[in-house]
Amino acid sequence: MMKQDFQLSISQSNVSDNCKYITPKIIDAISEGVMITDVNSKIVDVNPAFEFVTGYKKEEVIGEKPDVLQSGIHGKEFYKLMWNELCQKGEWQGEIWNRRKTGDVYPEWLKIMKVDSSDGSVLGYCGVFSDLSDEKNIESELKKRAMTDSLTGVSNRFAYNERMNVLLDSSKGHNYQHAILFLDLDRFKQVNDTLGHSVGDQLLVEVTKRIQTLLKNKDILARYGGDEFVITFTDIHHPRDAVHLSEKIIHLLEEPFIIEDQKLYISSSIGISIYPHDGAETETLLNKADKAMYYAKENGKNQFAFYFDDLQTDAKRALLLDNELRRAIEQKSFELYYQPKVDIKKHQIIGVEALVRWNNEKLGNVSPAEFIPYAEETGLIIPISECIIDRACQDAHILARSGFKNVPIAINISSIHFHQKGFVNSIEQIFIKNNLPARQFELELTERTIMNNERETIRKLVKLKQMGFKLSIDDFGTGYSSLSYLVQFPLNFLKIDRSFIQQICSLNDNQAVVDAIIQMAHRLHMKVIAEGVEQSEQVKLLDSMDCDMIQGYYYSKPLPLNELMEFLEFWELELEGK
Structure with missing residues (x-):
């Protein structure tokens, strides 16, 4: 036609x-x-x-x-x-x-x-x-965005759960085993805080690339949030396959990352659960792998751990810890122990450091190494810090009434508390309430604390100095700063971290580092305190290096207030030769 x-x-x-x-x-x-x-x-x-x-x-x-x-x-x-x-x-x-x-x-x-x-x-x-x-x-792009982590390009949390549900559904009735690895980067927050989020983001991208080199096409990798990753190692023959993969990941991430001409070192903690042994549902397997990861992190980091049933007990303890910690804040039931600081030349006690202790009727003596990190994670560290400062003020009054008027008290300040907007004002109000001058106290801040948001940090430190507080930097040598950088901060004391002191007599490198820190600190008009001193040889060596003060078990362990007063009285009598 x-x-x-x-x-x-x-x-x-x-x-x-x-x-x-x-x-x-x-x-x-x-x-x-x-x-x-x-x-x-x-x-x-x-x-x-x-x-x-x-x-x-x-x-x-x-x-x-x-x-x-x-x-x-x-x-x-x-x-x-x-x-x-x-x-x-x-x-x-x-x-x-x-x-x-x-x-x-x-x-x-x-x-x-x-x-x-x-x-x-x-x-x-x-x-x-x-x-x-x-x-x-457009539809494909929208779907891709909804299912993909925008930074790393791998699956996001939602997509991971969807893919896992499909995988587990297809695995029913078959003799399949899958390993779920929950991975968290150790010390990643330090990178973000000190070098900025841009460097942190680049680091996450590079971490993703390294992990991908170890996986097969059918394995699932997702960025689960922040610096957490989840990996499903599919169709394994034996749990040892998960061990081998975890070891490879840990070793691969130990290698330095070069970002913006800087070498960055991180490590990783990995928790492992196994399908179907630990559960048949995605949520159950993830929850158990997550618990195992925290177990690995709390027991030294840079390692992996399988889920085991006792971890459920740990979860119950965490719930009890939270409840009892909140009650302790309400009742102000924390106690302070005090460790003397000694002038190495004059052999005089020139102050004490307040260290928090907590004895609970349900939990017993709870180590600060357990409840302080938990308090920082939950935000409870702020009211706890205020309780500690208030208690130190009350103890200062008791010391003064007992004849010990010139014993400055050093208080550790949490980084989270310090960076609160109202920190300086809250400190001021506590001292006004207790009718105490700030000059009787020293505030100890960690190296990482003062290196975060330096402009705002300087403003706060200057204000605290004007109020009369002495300021010290604690745990020096464990962070990213250098002494020459510290010249802009109005600090009085520098505390060398105990890790340098412990082997100062046996390692020449440690001696050289400690000697350099002391000399440079003096040039910056700061006095130096050595922490963790336990041996007479350490005292002699530090004396020869012109270290100013010593703190540690060589002179005294941390003491409750009544024992501290006995110790101070005995020390004065010894100096008088009685």
């Missing part, structure tokens, strides 16, 4: 004669692709939009069948159903994938209409289609 005959037949049966010359112009003008075939399904006409979408010129397809566009994606059954519906209903519409002249496969929404003559015989078919490529790309 000729094109003119086809157009005439359409116009005679569907439109008035006045419109028969307009019809081709309308078809050419519409933005959807149009293809017209005769009754034998041979193409008799297409419009410009067809040429634009498919890449085929009109003259290339006239006389051809529509299968010139077939993508090969749909099977025979698909086309059979299409033609059945077209014959029965007179039209068919749906999503179909076709192929452009370039070979690219693309999606389109196609509507095919059967064109009948006035006597009901079939004249041909008209197909109208729209290219769905852009919509599909």
